[in-house]
Amino acid sequence: MNIVLVDDNPVNLALLGELVKQLDAGQAHAFSDADAALQWCLQQDPDLVIVDYMMPGLNGLEFIKRLRAESSRADVPLLMVTANAEVQVRYDALQSGANDFLTKPLDPVEFLARSRNMLALRRGQLALAMRASWLAEEVRRATQEIVERERDTIFRLSRAAEYRDPDTGSHVMRMAHYSKLIARRLGLTSDDQDILFRAAPMHDIGKVGIPDQVLLKPGRLDQPELEVMRDHARIGHEILQGSPSPVLQQAAVVALSHHEKFDGSGYPHGLAGKKIPLQGRIVAVADVFDALTTERPYKRPWSLEKARGYLEESSGSHFDPDCVDAFLGAWDEVLAIHERFQPVAQV
Template identity: 40%
Template sequence: MERSPEPPHPDDLAAVEMFRSLPDDAIAALSERAVLRRLDAGEVVFEEGDLGESLFVVREGMLKVVRPALGQSLVLDRLGPGRAFGEVAVLNETPRLASVISVEPSQVVEIAKADLDEVLEANPLAVRLMLGSLARSLTLAKEELARHNNRLEHEVRRRTADLHESQLEVVRRLGRAAESRDYGTGMHITRMSRIAHLIARAARMDPDECELLLHAAPMHDIGKIGIPDAILLKPGPLDPDEWEEMKRHTTIGAELLAGSHSPVVQLGEVIALTHHERWDGSGYPHGLAGDATPLVGRISAIADVFDALISERPYKDAWDHQSAANEISSQAGRQFDPELVDLFLGLQPALEHLLASAEAECTEQAGSSQVR
């Protein structure tokens, strides 16, 4: 900040609310000790965290009070002529709580803490009056800060929701990308995740965990991205070597999703790794038995197999719903958790409604895709 050769005028201070209670001689004394500073547009008066060694009064121009928030500068206040700032850090001997930057070419009166202390010590009555005025100013400042905080909280919530939706969209796209190489349609992951969500609710999982499962289940076969087409798209049975390669999609998927801080992706990692484990321990990749397989993996196993049975594949026709449900029932205690199978079999009316809704969505999407 450049020092102006022109000295401040007592009127520059007399109009400031915090100084109005001071007698004329005290204001004159402050004015004599003060320095007039010139600022270019964008020049910083002080930064957040700086020590409070001076307070300032805006004489001309416009300044802004800013703090960093959400990767950008949040403007807390704008300071025009007659506004004092920086007094809290000076009087409390604490670091600055925000930064002040000139918006346009401006002039400010700077009063050093030592000069302020000297003048106030000679005017004890004025000190009490000034502190009362300052208290009122602080109350107004706190109210304004509360309003800014409310706006900031709203912005944080909005951005968090946007980020969450972006993550879910990435999840959906990854799931569809993996499935498109195998089945050529995105409806399997849609139906499978909704069936898993239905079973989870019946199993009385926490509602938030049920919601996470709904969004994480589409990643169950993401590891198929790493399986060669010759194996993935083979219309007939796989030979032993091909089958071993196919089984790797569980560990490939878990590796792809590992290390994320997103709860949805973290749960997706668990599901990708464990949805082919079996209740009797004969599954893969780790041969886990019973409840050693996480609940979300056991739920996803039922949902995945049921939807695969009722879906047409290059190597089989679609089963009817009752035949598929009977097959799930026959595997209770062997491939699937028997308690979850009982819950699943009790969900048939809700399941029929879910599948009908999914079929309607599929028909609607197919019609939309033909419109050019």
């Protein structure tokens, strides 16, 4: 342990050094200059500081005040050396942060006893700090495992709906990353970006409730079939709502609102402009862009430039202009996401 000795008297300093050797508890660092001692204490890790009161320049009281002003040194055990008559100095030292006192002339037995007490206190502090650090790391790991399990479950659930559409999991991965990209560009916090990233893939979970003859029809849907298909927004919301999970709560909002249009012509409620939840406005851009550029049984994929042109043309009518600008303003990242999450070729 690091034991710091501060006294301008070389004889006293030598005596303190000899007594510290008897503690057999660590290394002594002796300073006759209080300013130099203070700088060492602020830059290194002292475990016990023994400081004299009467010193030229920086006296013991001021030394204590400056040391305690540093939050990381607020708990370092500190002994002040004073004379018997200096009662008021002791009071002031206690108020400044001294833990105990040594009385001049030094009594070796008293010095060893009080120093050992202070070092035992320090060992307890360090052990408690290590325990707290270990517990914090364990909590972090456990929390991360829960988050990863939730994320895996959500993506698997999302893929279940996609397989009925049919499609592969690459769609939900791309549109989730597109959604997070837009959220970041709009200035959402990292936590909000992450929640949306995990919630977005569940936007079409309601399709599990759509009959196969409608969901899997290769041609254009007639009006009654279209009404049945549109009901997947309500079904998805009913599946997801009421959960205590922030991710599922947001997923419920996304499921219900991602087919609303900025001009009010969307469904299921015909919301317009900012009345559409932001998450729904973001996912609308991400989902439509990826749907356009993805091959389906009933259509060929659009080129990326053609899909980009559609977003630009539909900005302000179908889509929130801010979301479109955020998406297209990071076009290089869009291309990277599109390239990264491609379906694995089947052998």
